[in-house]
Amino acid sequence: MAGVAIARALNMGLRKALEADSKVIIMGEDVGKLGGVFRVTDGLQKDFGEDRVMDTPLAESGIIGTAIGLAMRGYRPVCEIQFDGFVFPAYDQIVNQLAKLHYRSQGLVKMPVVVRIPFGGGIGAVEHHSESPEALFAHVAGLKVVACSNAADAYTMVQQAVASDDPVVFFEPKRRYWERAEFDANAPLADAVPLHAARVVRPGRDITVLTYGPMVKTALDAAKVAAEEGHELEVVDVRSLTPIDWDTICDSVRRTGRCVTVHEAQVFLGVGAELAARVTERCFYSLEAPVLRVGGYATPYPPSRMEEHFLPDLDRVLEAVDRSLAY
Amino acid sequence: MAGVAIARALNMGLRKALEADSKVIIMGEDVGKLGGVFRVTDGLQKDFGEDRVMDTPLAESGIIGTAIGLAMRGYRPVCEIQFDGFVFPAYDQIVNQLAKLHYRSQGLVKMPVVVRIPFGGGIGAVEHHSESPEALFAHVAGLKVVACSNAADAYTMVQQAVASDDPVVFFEPKRRYWERAEFDANAPLADAVPLHAARVVRPGRDITVLTYGPMVKTALDAAKVAAEEGHELEVVDVRSLTPIDWDTICDSVRRTGRCVTVHEAQVFLGVGAELAARVTERCFYSLEAPVLRVGGYATPYPPSRMEEHFLPDLDRVLEAVDRSLAY
């Protein structure tokens, strides 16, 4: 199939999920006629009806809370949170209820709920529209947290998330929504890489770059430039933030002996902290340098005219790579 | 002054704060006549009136949201969240509003709000009453996050938090509320250790144990046992989780060459991840072993009859110490 944008790939994946199981329901603000502010659910209400693609009242806790009830009744809700910054009114329902119900009921109550969140900055938006809150979910036991970085993954991962009997917080790289890639939409889902596997997206021998979501492209761009300078970066798309595929990651770091993590979220207690801590623990004798972390600064996300300096870019990645190589 | 329990020391500190500034207001569920479920605000409403010690409707978002408004009007609200697990309905107001208003207003709007949260387990409580959610706040830029571990600190730190012009999430070690210590209640606040300083609570040459809140006592107990076995643990009470006093911490680790972090919260992306990542970065050439982390498992907090196995105890700390020393 010709190049498909990520937003469109998600749309196709959701359509497949709706077709595959009549219990799948899409719900959220403006997901119906409008098709979502990013058009990810475009056309789905028209084809599947208002009962299956449901505009909700403007209340995020209500969305997740009723999705939990629907899941208890046997449905598989896929909730859209309009922007990263607007998930917090639902945080209690996600953390205290959605994440815990399976455990609390000793496995009797399944929670096959997907919470889709477009995340990250770089689109020149006003405040609360550019946040990267993934660490605030990844720390919560009972949730699964994933981030897609390209159209092929978007298409399969969203279907895998809907098929999961566990709650999945599904981060979509907002600023890459319109980036295109080719993939085979007819490849059987069962053949796809598992949802929780990391993937080496560019092999290299000198240093491992761990990243996910919108920064995968940035890391790949950096790898190209580095290659010109003679440094081979191995870029790993972590993909799943809870659980993390340590085997793939540590295998890479043991080979390269160096590691840099990259995400948009604030470095302080970001996912990079866990990556750095555990990689160091597991690969201690292989590391030539400490794991270095690239990410947002310890301030709130700034006004958009400054965001390009807040967000890691190719140069910040390369700067960290250079520092690591200098050890 | 004779031995004072932590809960009582907090009460004394709050009383001092109420006396010192008529703009200080205490608000929360059951903080009035009842004096809070842990009696931390005992007697304060009687002495300062219902306008300054205010029982609120049962709504955490409402508590923090109105506290923000009161702060805008020049008040200094101290909000009590009854138990750790019940802070999440207020998470949006804390993360999106309280944390950001100073930055958003370029410093024009101050947010001197304290959010007091009894945290941690070990008291045989039912679910949601034993959580350690500190990492979920520490990652949020714009907040300051602290945890006290003993009565003397409780007394001064709560006053320092109230005096801070920044929002402070103040974690209190619930299961240590009744542990007593002596301190001089008349020592000038200005002479106290700064709120954001870590403190070496037991010096030792062999390994640094970084901990805070209820685990400080556990670490000290472990240090005693280790000493009998010939290992000198240096126990550092991290005290401030955002910002972290890296100087004190790294100074210790550079001396000992080894480090273990201990907290009740789940290890995965807990505060220990940040401690481990940054300590490794800053002390790379001093470390004889990777920073090892002791904490809760990657499950929701279990039913109370299992909690003693979930929570780090003396033996789990020592086991990690032994592992570290074995490198």
Add this chain to the structure above:
Amino acid sequence: MVAVSSMDVATSSEFVQLLTPEGQRLENPEYPLEITPEEVRALYRDLALVRRFDVEATALQRQGELGIWAQLLGQEAAQIGSGRALAPGDMVFPTYREHGVAWCRGIPPEKLLELFRGVNFGGWDPGRHNFSLYTIVIGAQTLHATGYAMGMQRDGAEDAVIVYFGDGASSEGDVNEAFIFAASYNAPVVFFLQNNQWAISVPEERQSRIPLFQRAHGFGFPGVRVDGNDVLACLAVTRKALQHAREGQGPFLIEAFTYRMGAHTTSDDPTRYRLASELETWKLRDPIERVKAYLSRGGFADSSFFDSVESEGDELAARVRAACLSMPEPKPIDIFDQPYAGGSPLVDEERATFEHYQAGFAEEGGR
């Protein structure tokens, strides 16, 4: 002209009552109730047994067998009346205090102790009993109930949902969002507010300056106040509300006006915040006494009936106590049991480490 405040209604202290505190039967044309003496005796038995159970659980807590207990004392009529109005297919979402409703759903009372003893988070299968797990985070379950009702609607089921919450809970955003979703989707859900007048130490007036049943009117569905200490009224009103929901008329709010005669939980000390005299007043409105009076006065039951219920209660208490004392302790390794349906490599790894650690520890015999 514009519509103005409904303050006039606000001062009404009336409620639906079908049985006075003195045991006199009243008729209410809106809430007709035909009930046989046998059925009233059955209700009496329910009331007396759940109270006896509650007393026993409280004692077990005092003796250190439970970590905490949330007593239902005083709220038996609200729970039995509403619980007995339910059809088998109806789904219940309780708080942490609905032991009487659990009883009506056929959950063995000893199962309720497991949560409070700390061996699990709820010892029953919600699907089997159509009775969800207890929810401790105030108000959260009202949204689950609404979502579940939306699911029933999609299934074309002729069932309804009932969700319990307190006067304090009515202030939580979630409860109000539940009203909004339920009204918006016309979901078949009955909101059953037990106004026991206290949220721990905070009196009802802090939550609302008008009677709480009126909250519903602002969201566009009916709200009714019922005498929460009158089992017949609670039965009749809940039946009608469920019927309303089943018939596709959407949500309904019932405020059962009652009183928490005990402490909030066994950890609470109500003498710090309320007068003993308040309790004395409410003792005169005891939910069980009035049924006894009705049965006795009408000659529908004699002392042998009451005696037999009492001894049945004592047997129940003994059984519950025995079950509590012999309750199996969870194994430490159970910590790792089922955080995820699909498993998690990190949990597996930690489980293995834990097993290894425990084994080593057992060998060493501890330090």
Add this chain to the structure above:
Amino acid sequence: MVAVSSMDVATSSEFVQLLTPEGQRLENPEYPLEITPEEVRALYRDLALVRRFDVEATALQRQGELGIWAQLLGQEAAQIGSGRALAPGDMVFPTYREHGVAWCRGIPPEKLLELFRGVNFGGWDPGRHNFSLYTIVIGAQTLHATGYAMGMQRDGAEDAVIVYFGDGASSEGDVNEAFIFAASYNAPVVFFLQNNQWAISVPEERQSRIPLFQRAHGFGFPGVRVDGNDVLACLAVTRKALQHAREGQGPFLIEAFTYRMGAHTTSDDPTRYRLASELETWKLRDPIERVKAYLSRGGFADSSFFDSVESEGDELAARVRAACLSMPEPKPIDIFDQPYAGGSPLVDEERATFEHYQAGFAEEGGR
């Protein structure tokens, strides 16, 4: 008998109107308004200028000078009417669309563009103008407003708070909690709900099945619907509500029934979800035309007045445009400006690293 649903009121579509779409003046004994022609001309000027400003800002966005713009088109009367009812000491909590209210608070319109251009999060001093920063997280500001009003109450101030929010916002838990706190503490706050009938693509009916002003009744305070396209009615009703609050009677909900004539924001495409004919209907109820008609018909203003307002608008637009184009760009280092009042060593360190990095980068001239 029990109180029942206030459904009867629910079907009322009446509202307070003092000026018809045709420009005819109506009297309402509950909301008397004495107003001089001069004052009406001043209101006309306000309305016309904020619309002109809004058009210019929209154009600036189209030309790439703003990242996004939230138009107020159609809501001028609701904002100017309520904004002009305020006393200097009153405090305002806006959403992101209250450009008309900002105008009434003396905030230079070009300042409003800074947020939307992305140079800061609000270019004015909330304390100086008694006008809080725009709040984008729906509903959050209603609690701030309530808390602020509680503070005024403690200060013994004779001021009040007004807080703006939308029909969509009415579904958020926070807004309902704000109602609860405000009622519970009897806080002097006016809740001003601009019901523009759409929350992006979601129609008002998804949020409530009865008119939104009735929401207040369930919380125990008055709620009134006003013609939101009638500046006089908005003025009179807001005055009365503020008076009510000032006099210690507590909160008041005003639902200004209006229509979002533009897109939700410049990023939105309303043709996807609503019919053009709806807009046509509402054009006939334009909030400015009716004032013009009233002034013209009554002989209170002639074409030279209207012309002068128009040219004043053009001047305003030119000034705003010039200000926008010459707006200083923030410096990258400003990222680190003021996350904390008391500073933070981590931020200081990162700032230093950043400066160093930038300097090195400048030297290298980038890669």
